[in-house]
Amino acid sequence: MTAPRARNTFGDAEVDRLLSEVLGSVGADANDDLVRRLLVTALYMDADDVDRLELKIASQALVEMHNAWRVFSPYRDRTKVTVFGSARTATDHPAYRLAHEFASRIAERGWMIISGAGPGIMTAAVEGAGVHNSLGVNIVLPAEQKATPLLDGDPKLATFRYFFTRKLFFMKESDAFVLLPGGFGTLDETFELLTLVQTGKSYPTPIVLLDPPGSCYWQTWLDFVEQGLHADGLISEADLGLYLHTHDVDEAAHYICHFYSTFHSIRFVGQRLVLRLARPLEAGHLDTLTDEFSDIIVSGSIESIEATEAEQRDDDCVDLPRVAFRFNGQSFARLHAMIRRINDLGLASMPASEQVALPPVQHPLHDLEPEPDKTPAGG
Secondary structure, three states: OOOOOOOOOOOOHHHHHHHHHHHHHOOOOOOHHHHHHHHHHHHHHHHOOOOHHHHHHHHHHHHHHHHHHHHHHHHOOOOEEEEEOOOOOOOOOHHHHHHHHHHHHHHHOOOEEEEOOOOOHHHHHHHHHOHHHEEEEEEOOOOOOOOOOOOOOOOOEEEEOOHHHHHHHHHHHOOEEEEOOOOHHHHHHHHHHHHHHHHOOOOOOOEEEEOOOOOOHHHHHHHHHHHHHHOOOOOOOHHHHOOEEEOOHHHHHHHHHHHOOOEEEEEEEOOEEEEEEOOOOOHHHHHHHHHHOHHHEOOOOOEEEOOOHHHHHOOOOOOOOEEEEOEOOOOHHHHHHHHHHHHHHHHHOOOHHHHOOOOOOOOOOOEOOOOOOOOOOOO
16 A cells, blocks of 8 residues: 545635735745645645644644744754653763763764754754754653753744654754664664664764763664574674764764765656766776665766756755766665765775864755656666
8 A cells, every 4th residue: 555645726716816815925935845845735634523632733843843844944054863762860970971962073064963952962062062053852741851941932942742753853953873882762763763764764974872881871772683583583683883882082973074075965856866076086986886785776887977857846955966877776784885885985085184073964855755766767
């Protein structure tokens, strides 16, 4: 069974006419089709007698998404890293100091941080990066978590009632993730993040498991993943490469910045996956990639291309160099490995002096929805 398709018409001529009139009254733009779908879906929910609780959930979710968009929109061009970790971590705990130090290091490289805006690790990250470099994604809970005074009342704070809308903005707005020791919530976020990247429901991103020297927190988790999941064939060998475990904040910051040293963003266009790059790769590098990652290429090879018609239409990073290939649509952990290899190859072509302090990229926009193109089937 396929996923339900969005509908642009309600099916009643008078209602559809009124919808067109309402949309026209606020000014036509390129997004009218999507706004119309939202309105039509709301009308269908009413027509199908969806109960009041379900309507309240849908309505509140949309309100929260709109509010969060307004919070994040002024910073859409800034690269951001989400810092996860326990709200219960004391200020004198080594993990608190580690979160503070990491946030300070990554802010020095031009990144913003996103945190859950609560106490513990979250406050440590805000302190380290500075309030001006911090965005908060708070959750309303019956007890335990309130927004840190550092961000309370700040326009860079978004507050959510639902975990699922909050998680959406963590994932959608972040270009990297650093996970420090935490409880059920941190482990939930860890597994959901890995699931989304592993299945291709989220774009490839650098993920760091960070804990203090001498801590066994992430090593215990890694033992379970490797011995309980990988050894039983429940995940693949490539899945173990989706993250880096380290005790060192400099290694964590370098790993994150390296992920975008050549790679910029991805977009599916027709039967091809397009990878936009910060700098072009040499022809020999494309041959190397084709050979090393032939297992995820359906046909043909990895090749340099011009911006596709769909990208030009959307003015989507059209000035960046790009490569494309026919991806098998399932080996996303291997795609993650390919991106890391692309970065290695791209940096190898640069003088050592230029590799020391690469400037942060603009917040990359990824499009994971397939888009028709006019490339011949064998091209």
